[in-house]
Amino acid sequence: MLSSLTRFSRTVRFTLPAILALVLQIQFFGASHPPPWPDEALFSNPAHELAEGRGFRTMVLDGLIPGMEQATLWNSPLYMVSLSGVYWFTGESLEVGRAFSLVIAIAILLLLTGFLQNLQADAPVLLIAPLLLALDPSFVRGANVIRMDGLCLFFCMLALQFSYRAFQFQRDHFSFLGGVFLGLAALSHPAALYGVAFILLFHLFRWRGLFFAFCGVLLAMSPWLAYIFSHWDIFQIQFVSQLVRKSGLLTLWGGPTGGIFVVFTSQYGGGAISMLTVALLVAVVAGQWLWLWKDLVFGEKAMARIAILDRILTAFRENRFFLLTLTWPAVTLFCMLSVEGWYAMHSFPYLLLAVSALFALPHRETQIRKRAGWILRTFGIGILLLASMNTYRHISKSSEDVVNRALDRMVENAGDCDSVFVRMIPDPYFALRKNNSKIKYWEFVPARLSFPGNSVNQMKTLEAVDCFILEDTGQESGKADKYVQTRLHEFHRVPLIFSGPALSGHLYKRISREK
Numbered sequence: 001m002l003s004s005l006t007r008f009s010r011t012v013r014f015t016l017p018a019i020l021a022l023v024l025q026i027q028f029f030g031a032s033h034p035p036p037w038p039d040e041a042l043f044s045n046p047a048h049e050l051a052e053g054r055g056f057r058t059m060v061l062d063g064l065i066p067g068m069e070q071a072t073l074w075n076s077p078l079y080m081v082s083l084s085g086v087y088w089f090t091g092e093s094l095e096v097g098r099a100f101s102l103v104i105a106i107a108i109l110l111l112l113t114g115f116l117q118n119l120q121a122d123a124p125v126l127l128i129a130p131l132l133l134a135l136d137p138s139f140v141r142g143a144n145v146i147r148m149d150g151l152c153l154f155f156c157m158l159a160l161q162f163s164y165r166a167f168q169f170q171r172d173h174f175s176f177l178g179g180v181f182l183g184l185a186a187l188s189h190p191a192a193l194y195g196v197a198f199i200l201l202f203h204l205f206r207w208r209g210l211f212f213a214f215c216g217v218l219l220a221m222s223p224w225l226a227y228i229f230s231h232w233d234i235f236q237i238q239f240v241s242q243l244v245r246k247s248g249l250l251t252l253w254g255g256p257t258g259g260i261f262v263v264f265t266s267q268y269g270g271g272a273i274s275m276l277t278v279a280l281l282v283a284v285v286a287g288q289w290l291w292l293w294k295d296l297v298f299g300e301k302a303m304a305r306i307a308i309l310d311r312i313l314t315a316f317r318e319n320r321f322f323l324l325t326l327t328w329p330a331v332t333l334f335c336m337l338s339v340e341g342w343y344a345m346h347s348f349p350y351l352l353l354a355v356s357a358l359f360a361l362p363h364r365e366t367q368i369r370k371r372a373g374w375i376l377r378t379f380g381i382g383i384l385l386l387a388s389m390n391t392y393r394h395i396s397k398s399s400e401d402v403v404n405r406a407l408d409r410m411v412e413n414a415g416d417c418d419s420v421f422v423r424m425i426p427d428p429y430f431a432l433r434k435n436n437s438k439i440k441y442w443e444f445v446p447a448r449l450s451f452p453g454n455s456v457n458q459m460k461t462l463e464a465v466d467c468f469i470l471e472d473t474g475q476e477s478g479k480a481d482k483y484v485q486t487r488l489h490e491f492h493r494v495p496l497i498f499s500g501p502a503l504s505g506h507l508y509k510r511i512s513r514e515k
Contacts (some may be wrong), residue, residue: 007117014123015113018130019106025134026102026144031426032399033141033390035501036094036407038422039342040146041429041443044097046072047080051087056080060429060443063461065241066451067234074238077224078187079148094430097146104150105143109134111154112353115161119360125376129356132380133349135387138267142345148189149345155185156195157349160327163202166209167320175209178202179216186217187224191343194334201323204316241451266341268386269393277389281382282332285351285375289329292358292371296322321361324354351379399501406502407431410469413494413507417467421480424469424496425503440464445478459483469496471505484508 026033046058056077061068072080083100090096109130116126133139142149162178165171178199185192203210228235265278297315315322328351335343358372393399403426410428414420415435422428423444432439442465445458462483468491470481484491491508498504 008114011110011114011117014117014126015109015130017127018109018113018134021131022105022109022134022140022143023102025140026098028391029140029144029394030400031094031098032403032501033394034145035399035403035426036428036430037145037147037425038427038443040094040097041422041427041441043075043080043148044083044092044094044146044429045441045443047083047087047097048092050081050084051092060441061445062442063456063464064442064445064458066237066455067231068238071227071231071234072238073228073231073235074242076148076152076187076189076192077227078184079151079189082151083146092430092433094146098144101145101147101150102143104154105139108150108154108157108349111157111161112349115157115353116356116360118161119357121356122359125356125359128376128380129352132376132383133352135383136345136348137269137386137390138344139348140390141267142342145342147342149191149342152185152189152192153346153349155181155188156192156198156346157353159185159195160198160350160353163198163213164320164324166206166213167202167323170206170209172209172212175203175206175212176216179213179218180220181216182213183217183220186221191334191338191340191346194331194346197330198327201316201326202320237451237455263341264336264344264347267344269390274386274389277382277385281379281386284378285382286329288371288375288378289325292325292355292368292375293322295368295371296325321358324357328354348379348383351375355379397500402499402502406496406498409496409498410507411435413496414467414469414509417509419465420467420469421462421465422469423480424471424505425501428469444480466510468508469505470508471503473503 041060042058045060046056049059050056055070056072057070058065058068058072058074063069065074067073083097086096086100112133113126113130116129121129142153158181159178162174162181166174166178182192182195182199185195199210199213203213262275265275268274268278296319297311328347331350332347335347355372355375358368361368406426407428408431410424411431414428414432417439419440419442420432421442421444427443429441429443433441442461458479462480468480468484470484490510490512492511494507494509496505496507
């Protein structure tokens with residue numbers, strides 16, 4: 001017991017600078033990095049409903065997506081259920097929800113340091129690795145938003161840690177625990193799919209361990225599976241429709257999203273300079289990674305083709321550090337192909353984990369340690385550049401003032417509405433509900449999300465709306481836009497003109513229902 005406390009206190013000491021850096025950044029950026037996001041309404045509302053004892057339902061999508069008034073099955077539940085426990089004590093608010101995500105991010109930093117400490121990595125690396133992760137702009141955004149990406153990442157990293165231990169010590173209970181944590185990751189977000197690769201990589205030659213891992217996954221997911229089967233018809237409509245929409249967004253370049261790399265780099269501020277910096281960082285590190293694999297698998301000697309194949313097979317069978325280095329490319333490829341900008345938070349933690357773990361190798365492995373050192377330096381320079389650009393962008397645009405003025409203007413003009421339909425950044429969900437707790441609030445449905453005919457009457461729902469707040473980018477124009485445009489004579493139009501990071505648009509107030 002005492003040794004465990006001593007080990008944990010050492011982990012905290014090494015992680016403390018990273019925790020302070022993360023907290024100070026979030027304090028600096030405030031509620032503008034990111035600005036209140038539509039996703040936050042979608043994930044906070046079911047947590048609030050559950051905390052209030054009204055069931056696990058998403059009322060901001062009631063009448064827009066089938067079954068939302070009965071059950072929430074369009075995404076994994078664990079984050080929302082956990083958040084509801086927090087809301088039960090505090091009530092719903094943007095600050096509380098984001099603080100919950102910050103606590104999860106701090107737990108990730110501690111987990112990264114603890115993993116490296118268990119590997120007996122060099123002391124300077126225990127300090128540097130979590131600090132670089134805390135400076136990653138995508139990680140900072142993920143720590144400051146009401147989304148489940150952080151919780152999913154936390155459990156995926158635990159699944160990796162116990163899969164690694166199962167490989168190292170050949171113990172079935174580690175395999176089982178790896179499966180349990182992968183199941184909890186899947187209960188947090190479907191992005192946990194990439195964690196299956198962790199289980200497979202470290203159990204390629206241990207099928208018995210793979211069985212125990214599967215049992216762990218099944219055990220962890222059993223409550224949700226039971227919930228799914230009790231609402232099977234709703235699950236088919238809500239969850240499957242999401243998958244179909246995602247598959248339609250996959251393009252290498254151009255299309256509705258701009259392409260997979262544009263989406264991936266959106267968490268670093270967007271724009272050509274940020275995109276080029278991220279592209280250069282990934283390309284340079286990937287090149288160094290290839291040389292690292294060469295040294296890990298083959299060493300410095302030339303060999304015959306048969307010997308090469310034998311070395312590769314041996315690496316998969318025996319070299320746990322080589323297997324760790326496979327995680328970053330696998331996760332990054334998954335994040336890009338998923339066409340979801342928020343998933344970028346998952347990429348670089350595995351780069352830092354894998355390359356820092358190499359500093360646990362004996363000092364006689366000078367070539368590999370040297371390669372790892374250069375990768376760490378390259379990544380550190382890239383992250384510092386991206387973090388500096390992020391800071392400059394925030395200061396030059398007065399982002400927090402812009403966001404606050406945008407929210408104040410929306411509350412001023414729509415505060416007297418009994419019901420409102422919103423597609424806007426910043427999203428005024430928390431601001432409007434704080435101003436009027438009885439307001440009926442609808443969040444927009446992605447334009448490319450479709451459902452079986454007659455499963456929901458969206459037009460009937462739109463008829464019940466007093467006010468529409470719609471941004472003018474046109475990227476998510478859907479039935480609400482068509483509804484308003486064909487009935488402009490029924491609405492009083494109020495321009496909402498803002499600068500970045502807020503979007504500009506219009507408020508449409510139904511004339512016959514104005515107070």
